Amino acid sequence: MDSKSLIKQFILTQLVKDSATKDLSDIDSLIDSGIIDSLAIMKLLSFLEEQFEIQIGGDELVMENFETIDAIEQMIAGKKA
């Protein structure tokens, strides 16, 4: 499974509270939809750091990097490059 699919699967299975939501587009706002809140971001960061063996801190902890699945994937790709 590629990075984007892993991220999407985690969000859908672990962060989405509305069981009716079965899919997300890569550009849906995770913040405006209420999927990412103060607790969800902690879960997401723990997942990303463990799954991709990276550390996310300081300047990377900005909203833009968590706005969409695309944005998260790009941040991960940038760190892995």
Add this chain to the structure above:
Amino acid sequence: MSLSLTEEQKSLQQNIIKFAQSELNDNLIEKDNNAEFNRTNWKKCAELGIMSLMVPEEYEGTGADPLTAFIAMEALSYGCRDAGLVHAIVTQQICIVLLSIFGSDLLKKRYLPKLASGELIASQALTEPEAGSDVSSMTSRAIKKANEYIINGRKTFTTNGPITDVVFLFAVTNPERIKFGGVSCIVIEKGTKGFSRDKPVDKMGLRTLLNGDLIFEDCIVSAENIIGKEGQGMIIFNETIEWERAIMAATHLGTLRRIFETCVNYANTRVQFKKPIGKNQSISNKIADMRVNLELSELIVEKIGKLKNNKKRAAMECSIAKLFVSESLKSAALEAIQIHGGYGFMKEFEIERDLRDSIAATIYSGTSEMQKNIIASLSGL
């Protein structure tokens, strides 16, 4: 913490204990009765380098690694029986961590050296009368106009609030994203027009720690006072509170160890019916329970110290540590009174103050109930 300390860490630990026991424990009953913050002892701690532990060296700090800082704070709270003073110092350190991680170079240069030296007293303001754990109920607003923020709102229970020189304020900058992405952190100095500090509130414990309301009425600050980026407030808070829970757990560990040793000593020396009371299982079992909690507390605090040393995220572990050590402390403080009998109930013996102080430990920085919610959520629920 007794496991695998370096010689340097052991030396630091012993020096701080000796300093705290000899310098910080005078007139505590009187100061507790009067709810008096000890500024003289605050300065002494700053001179010893306690506040500067986590300040990077380039900003006139010690730049100690997290585990070493936790060892130092455990030693301080073991030796210093003024829990209010220790808590005030923890708050200073949290603000230092917040600024060190997220602040601009300009703000770091402006504030870190003075926070490290104790010249400035810092506070962090999030809680509001109607918004405790539920940040989405926050009503404080910071509206940007040109290169300034206009701030209105009221913060409550703010630690160090009544004496704060610098406040790290969390306020809503985008009401449409209040749950996430709409809160920002802004630093404001005492003396800024429109910013005022209310009188200290009266509390059952931690009475030498001053808490109070901060009021913002059309308070205008430069946009350069923002910490990180606009909308980054909840991420900043999340990151900072992880550190807060870690440092709090270390300080609670020190107090827990002191209470345990006090109880062992008393149980060995207090003789009733021609034998030390510790020979009674009803007493020794209480002390055994304390020992179990002390040992496990040591392990979790050491674990988070090592995780932080390796720059690992430790939200779950910090919540576990905060929950377990604070509840262990409260339990030990209550049993300590029972072990000391009538003497434990008397203010003169300074046992009862530990209980009053320890109750707050299971409330601030997220109640025990909130810690369980976080732990459950991070466990996949």
